[in-house]
Structures are given as structure tokens and as C-alpha cells.
Amino acid sequence: xxxxxxxxxxxxxxxxxxxxxxxxxxxxxxxxxxxxxxxxxxxxxxxxxxxxxxxxxxxxxxxxxxxxxxxxxxxxxxxxxxxxxxxxxxxxxxxxxxxxxxxxxxxxxxxxxxxxxxxxxxxxxxxxxxxxxxxxxxxxxxxxxxxxxxxxxxxxxxxxxxxxxxxxxxxxxxxxxxxxxxxxxxxxxxxxxxxxxxxxxxxxxxxxxxxxxxxxxxxxxxxxxxxxxxxxxxxxxxxxxxxxxxxxxxxxxxxxxxxxxxxxxxxxxxxxxxxxxxxxxxxxxxxxxxxxxxxxxxxxxxxxxxxxxxxxxxxxxxxxxxxxxxxxxxxxxxxxxxxxxxxxxxxxxxxxxxxxxxxxxxxxxxxxxxxxxxxxxxxxxxxxxxxxxxxxxxxxxxxxxxxxxxxxxxxxxxxxxxxxxxxxxxxxxxxxxxxxxxxxxxxxx
Amino acid sequence: xxxxxxxxxxxxxxxxxxxxxxxxxxxxxxxxxxxxxxxxxxxxxxxxxxxxxxxxxxxxxxxxxxxxxxxxxxxxxxxxxxxxxxxxxxxxxxxxxxxxxxxxxxxxxxxxxxxxxxxxxxxxxxxxxxxxxxxxxxxxxxxxxxxxxxxxxxxxxxxxxxxxxxxxxxxxxxxxxxxxxxxxxxxxxxxxxxxxxxxxxxxxxxxxxxxxxxxxxxxxxxxxxxxxxxxxxxxxxxxxxxxxxxxxxxxxxxxxxxxxxxxxxxxxxxxxxxxxxxxxxxxxxxxxxxxxxxxxxxxxxxxxxxxxxxxxxxxxxxxxxxx
Numbered sequence: 223x224x225x226x227x228x229x230x231x232x233x234x235x236x237x238x239x240x241x242x243x244x245x246x247x248x249x250x251x252x253x254x255x256x257x258x259x260x261x262x263x264x265x266x267x268x269x270x271x272x273x274x275x276x277x278x279x280x281x282x283x284x285x286x287x288x289x290x291x292x293x294x295x296x297x298x299x300x301x302x303x304x305x306x307x308x309x310x311x312x313x314x315x316x317x318x319x320x321x322x323x324x325x326x327x328x329x330x331x332x333x334x335x336x337x338x339x340x341x342x343x344x345x346x347x348x349x350x351x352x353x354x355x356x357x358x359x360x361x362x363x364x365x366x367x368x369x370x371x372x373x374x375x376x377x378x379x380x381x382x383x384x385x386x387x388x389x390x391x392x393x394x395x396x397x398x399x400x401x402x403x404x405x406x407x408x409x410x411x412x413x414x415x416x417x418x419x420x421x422x423x424x425x426x427x428x429x430x431x432x433x434x435x436x437x438x439x440x441x442x443x444x445x446x447x448x449x450x451x452x453x454x455x456x457x458x459x460x461x462x463x464x465x466x467x468x469x470x471x472x473x474x475x476x477x478x479x480x481x482x483x484x485x486x487x488x489x490x491x492x493x494x495x496x497x498x499x500x501x502x503x504x505x506x507x508x509x510x511x512x513x514x515x516x517x518x519x520x521x522x523x524x525x526x527x528x529x530x531x532x533x534x535x536x537x538x539x540x541x542x543x544x545x546x547x548x549x550x551x552x553x554x555x556x557x558x559x560x561x562x563x564x565x566x567x568x569x570x571x572x573x574x575x576x577x578x579x580x581x582x583x584x585x586x587x588x589x590x591x592x593x594x595x596x597x598x599x600x601x602x603x604x605x606x607x608x609x610x611x612x613x614x615x616x617x618x619x620x621x622x623x624x625x626x627x628x629x630x631x632x633x634x635x636x637x638x639x640x641x642x643x644x645x646x647x648x649x650x651x652x653x654x655x656x657x658x659x660x661x662x663x664x665x666x667x
Numbered sequence: 668x669x670x671x672x673x674x675x676x677x678x679x680x681x682x683x684x685x686x687x688x689x690x691x692x693x694x695x696x697x698x699x700x701x702x703x704x705x706x707x708x709x710x711x712x713x714x715x716x717x718x719x720x721x722x723x724x725x726x727x728x729x730x731x732x733x734x735x736x737x738x739x740x741x742x743x744x745x746x747x748x749x750x751x752x753x754x755x756x757x758x759x760x761x762x763x764x765x766x767x768x769x770x771x772x773x774x775x776x777x778x779x780x781x782x783x784x785x786x787x788x789x790x791x792x793x794x795x796x797x798x799x800x801x802x803x804x805x806x807x808x809x810x811x812x813x814x815x816x817x818x819x820x821x822x823x824x825x826x827x828x829x830x831x832x833x834x835x836x837x838x839x840x841x842x843x844x845x846x847x848x849x850x851x852x853x854x855x856x857x858x859x860x861x862x863x864x865x866x867x868x869x870x871x872x873x874x875x876x877x878x879x880x881x882x883x884x885x886x887x888x889x890x891x892x893x894x895x896x897x898x899x900x901x902x903x904x905x906x907x908x909x910x911x912x913x914x915x916x917x918x919x920x921x922x923x924x925x926x927x928x929x930x931x932x933x934x935x936x937x938x939x940x941x942x943x944x945x946x947x948x949x950x951x952x953x954x955x956x957x958x959x960x961x962x963x964x965x966x967x968x969x970x971x972x973x974x975x976x977x978x979x980x981x982x983x984x985x986x987x988x989x990x
Contacts, residue, residue, distance in 0.1 A: 432868050432869075433868065433869050433871075434869040434871035434872060436867075436868070436869075437867030437868055437869045437870065437871075437873075438844075438867075438872065438873075439784055439785065439806060440784035440785075440803070440804050440805035440806030440807065440841060440844060441784050441785070441804070441805075441806075442805075443868060445868070509788070510784070510785025510786075510788045510789055511789075551761060554761055554762070554763045554789075555761065555762070556762065556781060556782075556783035556785070556786050556789075557783055557784065557785050557786075558782075558783040558784075558804070559783070
């Protein structure tokens, strides 16, 4: 992606004035000037930084490194009616993200060099940096390994069969062992295998969380244990192989407790959680509205509380959206046949600031430099805001209140579960390699 | 359920949960009036003349559909029948497109059955007509519960305090979910009798007690309600075998002999004789299974009339019936 730095090094200098800079070094009042794709000056008073060709107002705002989403479905190639890399990246920029990690369950799947290259090429012109993952197994079928070395050479740093978990423990073990020998292809960084934890036999026929609500509604349920058994297994496999396991979209109290214990034991595991798993419960399904159908499913209050606690104490490293666009036609199918998933890119910041009782510095950490480290893109994203650093930035107004509208989003899909909800906190500007891709909440291209 | 018509807020019958005891009693009282109509030489009243009722059945059903059809005809309503095989549903049309197409033909009510829970609820959000749930997945089958209440009341009188055992495959049964709510709303005490894998994973909030010991309660119940056992359940390890299910949870002659005096044997049909109920038990005098079917027509007349009729208080109902 470093080619972009040169490609957009036009348009003069921009000053972001009046905000509070929040990065991995702390918080301070400062103006920020960018030019040639990089931060050129940072200073507490306007007199301290040089004049710029253009000024973006950040008064009352947080100026942060661009956000990083470890988990998005951009649907291209295959379902361009639901989302494209172009529209998905625009939504990402509107949500303050300068980098997204694209899941491999496209059609065809990202399990070979040709498809990964296609996604990289389409992403090169997008409103944010798009980093494709690749499948762990050929066709995401859980049997033979994808050409992981070849794909690592292309830049893939996370492998996952997301949408499905790798069911066979031996296949997962071999994949972890093989990935452990690929660091030389990744600048010395360890490749991570990300797991969608779901034991298929236990979740089969389940369309929501198994519990009081599924029993009452007559819908098949997925027990929490379907997720927890695979979390348990993969912690054991991380111990066995020494390779990195990243747990995707944790949703249960039991999963959080196991990851907490694994980290205390020093095992190489990381975890993410989605905004919907810390804001919504399985009771939402009572309307039978499929906008609330998602995998892993929405869980009861106790699990929501455990996810919040895991985010607060650092057990969960990152907030990831699992942005999953689906057309209205697909979502209007009956609950048992509608596809799972919900939009997430444009509501993540607002939900984190409205719903999590965390200092804004911690929210930004969960959404920027910590996921950047997991994705091994922390040379470009989640950087400290200091001269010579890449100018991937977002400006967040933590006080702005706004009402969620699926129709107003960049995605051609509208499956937000927060329709009509009022959130506090919104992205005002986003800069990608120095280029303002969002100004005052409006996409610039 | 309250008065309805094109000029009033539309009404649906989606779940027994939406009804309280006075609603249920009103429906049962009106059913009694319509049962009398069914017995006439020309069993027809003009109560719903000019109204159109459509059926949309995504799942095979003979008795429920025929029962609704008979009910609509006896009320002089026009009917439109959409079955999955003959319509564009097989060509991949979405449920929403299908019901909106039907709705555009100017219908007043649509009777929906679907293999997935919640489809009638969703249909209710998409169209102007009243929606009647004729069975949605494992969720509910409200008119079955109403006809069960009616049949039970005919024999036992007030159901307050009546002891009802619902036996068998509760997990997959929409009848069980509706009957639990309906009998409990009428003040009955409901006990579920089933092996653990055939019970829902959580019974939080269910007004029931549970036992795995069928024999233990035989002498203490007023109604023994048996559910149809799907013959393929052993394939998914829910029970070891049908033989073992029958031995532990089937109503055989030995068990039927030990039921309390006057206890009713009920079943929603179709029966698997020799599985959940032995052949001769189903034909005993205290088995009211065919009566349940017969009462289905009058109950569905009452439901259609309450949802679509112009004058909906009891007196108006009586007048319409007399006409």
C-alpha cells in the first residue's frame, strides 16, 4: 500500500485545527498539519504550526489515527448487488476507518492468488486501504490448506475461513504449524490465523442464540457452547503450536473468560468483539426481523456485560464490525433461510462512544492501533500523530448526536439493526494518506 | 382481538400470546353459536358476504386448509387458494412479493402456513389485510389451540384449575406452544411430559411444570394431550428408538386404563397409531380426537368473523347468525 503515499501526494497542505490529539502516546491539545501524505507538523497552538493551504475544523473533536476494522465483508467479487469494495470502503471512510481487513467468503472465495490480487487491485483506488485476508483452506471447505506461502508473499497477514470455523482439529493444527514458518515472508511478523468459532454439529439448525427466546419463538438455537468449544480447542492448539490465533467476534461470557485465562498463561492469542455483541441481545429477535439474524448470534444480557468487561480490561483487543451487507431481498427471506449479518462500518464509533463506559483514549485504542498491530499493518495505520508519520487520520466529534438511517449509508444494502436509533459521537473528517476522503461527514469521492 | 374492518385498524391472529382470557372466552362463546350453524340443513350465513379470504400454504396441510375453507364458505366469504405447487412461489418469488401480489387483488384476510417460525408476523408488516397464522414452524398454531380449548370446555366446563398433560415431542410442536399458552390463560395447570431432548432448551417464563415420568401423573390429569411424533426423530439422536419412545411416553391401553375417570384423550392429528397412541386407545369413548376436527370449522368461523365481520360485539354476532 505504500505506493499510495506517492500517488496522492498532491493538493497542498492541510491543517486540522482546534482538536485534541489522541494516539498511542497519550492525549494533548494540538493542531496537525499534513502534506505529501504525511504529518508535517504538530503543535499545541496555532502559532506553533505553519499555515496550510486548507483548514479543517476540529474544535471540540478528537484527532486520532485512522481506525482499523479487522473484520469486514465487502462482497466483491460475487455479490456486487449487496456491496462493492468501492462502496464498502466509502462506508468505512465515513466511519473513520482508514484500513479494513476483508474477509475471504466472496464468490469465488479468496483462497488463491488470482482472487486476492483482484481484491488488492480494486482496493487500490478505494476510500480506505483494503487488506484482503485469505482462506485457511481451499474453498473454505476445511480440508486442504490454501497456498499460504504464496498468499503471504502477496501481502496477506491474516488467514481465516470466516463464515465457518475450521472444524477439523488436525487441519487447524497443521495450518497453525505451517503459518508459524511464514514469518520470513511477512517482514518477520508472525502470521495470524483468525477463527470464526462455531462447532458446526452443535450449531446446526440454529438461527439465533439458544435460550429462553429461541424456545419461546420456536426458532432453532445455537448454544453458547458451540462457540466456546472451539475457543477452548484453539487455545489448546495455540499452546501446542506456538502460533498466533486471533478469535473473531467473541460473543459469550465463557469465551471471554477462556481468552482472559489464556492471555494470563502467556499464550499467543488475541480477540475482537463487534458493536452488536456489546449493544444488542437475543430479545431483539422477538420481532422475527431478520436484520437481527447474525452469526455468532445476539446473546442474553449477561454475555453482553461480559463482552463489555472484556473490552474494558483488555481481554478483548479490538472492536471489529463484522460489517456484513445483505440485500433487502435476501433479508426478507424467512428467518431460517435469511443470510446472517448486519451493517456495521458507519455506526461503530457512535455505538462505542454511546454505549461503552470507557475513556475515549481506550475506545480509540480498541479501534486503531491495537487492531493495526493484529493485522500487522502498524507501520502505516494506528501510528502516533507526529511529523513524518503517514497521514492516516480521523477526526471524531464525540458530542454530535445523529440518527441512524440505513438508506443514508454508503452501502447499497440497508441491513442496519440500529435504524432510527440516536447515537452520540460521529466522524467528522477522515484523511487517507493525507487526502481528505471525508469532510464534515461527507464523502469526497 | 377486537372489532375490525377496512375502516378500522386491521387485526391479526398471530399468537395466543396476544390474547387474554376474556378474548379467548369471547371466541369460545361465539364458536358455540357457529357450531349451531354448522348443524343446519343449509349451513350458511351471510356474515362475510363480499369479503375475500386467501390461503397461502407453504407447507402441506389437508385438515387445516379444508377446515378454514369450510369456515369461510359457511360465512359466505369468497376464497382464493394459493398453494405452493401451483403458484409462482416455485419460481423463486419471495414471500413478500407473493403476499403483496395477493393483497393487491383486494383480499380482506390471508391465512398463512409456513415451515419457518415468524413468517405470518412478517407478512403482517407487509400487507393491509388481516393475517391469520395457520401454523408457523415450531412456533404456534393458534386456531388449533382455540379448537382444543373449545373441545375441552364442551366436556369439562370451566377450565380453571383443570390439569392438562401435554405429552411427547414438545420441542418441534407449534401445537404445544399455542396450547400451553391457551390452557394456562384459561387457568388450567399444564404439565409437559417428554424426554429432555424433546423439550425446548429453556422453559423460562413458561407456565408449566415438567416431568419425565408419565405413569406418575396418569391418575391426576383431566386432559391427556398427545402430540404427533415425527418418525425421523431417532435419526437426529433425540430418542434412541420409536420403540423406546412408545414404551416410555406412548399412551397404551395400560396407561389409558389408569387415567382418571372422565379424563379426555386429545390429539391434534394426524395420529401415528402405535407410536404416541395405541390404535384402540384412540377409539375409546373418552378420546375426543374426531370432535376436535369437527370443532375446527366453528372455531375458524368465529375467528374469521371476529377479524372481518362488520358488527363484532356478541349481540351483532348473534344477529348475523340468525339472518
